[in-house]
Amino acid sequence: MKRIQKLTIKEIAKRAGVSKGTVSAVLNEKDTVKQATRENVLRIMKDLNYRPKGFARIMKRGDAGKSIGIIIKELNYPFYTTIAEGAKTYANSKGYSLIIASSDYNLESEKKLTSLFSAKDVRGVIITPVVEGHSEIEHLFKLKMLNYPFVLLADVKGIAANVVEIDNERAVGKAVEYLKRNGHRKIIHFAGPPESAHTRERIQGFRNAFSENPLAFNEEMIVPVGSNSKVSYEKTMKYFKSRKRKDYPTAIVCFNDLQALAVMTALRDLDIKVPKDISIVGNDDIHYAEIYSVPLTTIRSPQREIGQKAAEILIRHIESSNSLPIERIVLDTELIIRKSTRKLSIK
Amino acid sequence: MKRIQKLTIKEIAKRAGVSKGTVSAVLNEKDTVKQATRENVLRIMKDLNYRPKGFARIMKRGDAGKSIGIIIKELNYPFYTTIAEGAKTYANSKGYSLIIASSDYNLESEKKLTSLFSAKDVRGVIITPVVEGHSEIEHLFKLKMLNYPFVLLADVKGIAANVVEIDNERAVGKAVEYLKRNGHRKIIHFAGPPESAHTRERIQGFRNAFSENPLAFNEEMIVPVGSNSKVSYEKTMKYFKSRKRKDYPTAIVCFNDLQALAVMTALRDLDIKVPKDISIVGNDDIHYAEIYSVPLTTIRSPQREIGQKAAEILIRHIESSNSLPIERIVLDTELIIRKSTRKLSIK
DNA sequence: GTGAAAGCGCTAACAC
């Protein structure tokens, strides 16, 4: 009965009847080792299923290659993966690899991942923060203490940090203004998931768009829908089935494109025509918005640029020997007019 | 003029007039340090922009948390991110974090990333291999030598390794059989990017489907289109503009869903109706295939399951103290019939 | 509270 003990190069050396140095030479594929010795060592490593510890190797060597990380909230939403692509392109151009992880909107995951990245000497990290301005930001303070470089993709109250973000309020404002200019008066907003800061910002933007005429706004114009496709589809069905045609809005400003696509699918099944009966505006401008059968009018967030800028700031901070002042960038959005909206003739 | 020298805990200690041990205690937020001392040390760390090396900390501590990696070929294609999601779900359930990186179809990136992962003590990695059965697989042999656990998501000739994959040939065969059963005789295949192994396998599957009647097949039935949306759109336009209506196929088997969506968009612009004039079958079953205005008939690859199985095998190998036999799993595909295909009335 | 010293598992000279 062997006691469980750590398997190191030393143990391999002992069993092979050689020194640690020789085993190391085998591991590093030096050609100074006799073939027979090499094979013997290799066989023993295999038999014992020995796996050299990377960190110990790095310790001497100095480095394992430059890399930065990004923590996104969701793997499968093109909005985030496109941001990651933007970051990757810039990072690669500077000789850095990009490593991605998803928090899945979970704060514990975010904490775990930040400490994982810093512990593994990923040089810095871009974070789409899950926090809600709560005080659950000790992990970010920890990073600051370690002088670990990071860039946030949304403001987090209570901490001074590098931020790259878009102006969500203004984005939605653009959509509403455009619809109004085109004769729409009955405009509603299908809001996003309640836990998202974007949801609140976009609701606020929608509300602000009526500030010059507050009477035009009422709370019923905000419909909680979320961004899950299936749920959005069902809520849209329910929304329209539960009211008369004359009470239909003439336009819906959607939380994001994924939701907008689901809404359009539901409208199709309800035999409500887009844009003839109802105009739809999305948000984000994901690839699939453009190739949908009714190409979606949407507010484009410059996703690649967000990633690119964030990586740029991050790497600047990583490579600076002295600590740099904080940077904050707000990128602008752009209304992309396609086929899902139309001008209303004045009656 | 200061000479450039490595900034370590020792230097901080010297400048702060304390010992390394004390600085370490500050870094680890021990409460055995006097407030004044702590603040002084912290200030000096900040002034010098000192960042502790993670690997050195791990060395003593033992571990930085369990994690596995996955190297996909593209960040922005839902097929891959869904596989990653499947892997993530399983990994998390076993206490592992998942780290993602993309090779962007580039072999050098793949090599770089595998060595990055192994050097950083990510415990193992799932790889969608870029290699083409060439002999450029030294990096995989390197992993084997280090007994570093990995799982491939496609067979690579020349190396015995864990593999989880789908039967692409059979998948396309299913599509063709289904179309034939429904009266289609003029079926063509829009092939994928030439550098992809999937492209070749799917072409082969298409060809095989005519093996019982070889005369029914000719090379013109394979049209190189690729999977880029824009290019696919253009090539589709060109294909149909350059031939007469009577020479149109009655059905197209597409390389993947992204291509199929682009093809359908082009057909819409050509005023060719799907499925009335032409039936379209995709491949993969990404989310957007389902919500497209003409929901796409497609061959579903069990993406989540692929990721899940791969993670399962990987973690089993990671946690085994002795080296386990290689595993190979071929998952089956499923034809999902939606609205983009129709039965042809026999004339 | 703080300092001194012994390692963590490996690599890289340099002997032999």
Add this chain to the structure above:
DNA sequence: GTGTTAGCGCTTTCAC
């Protein structure tokens, strides 16, 4: 060809 030895930058007893 192979063994010996001195670290890599940090953490962690254990004295003081």
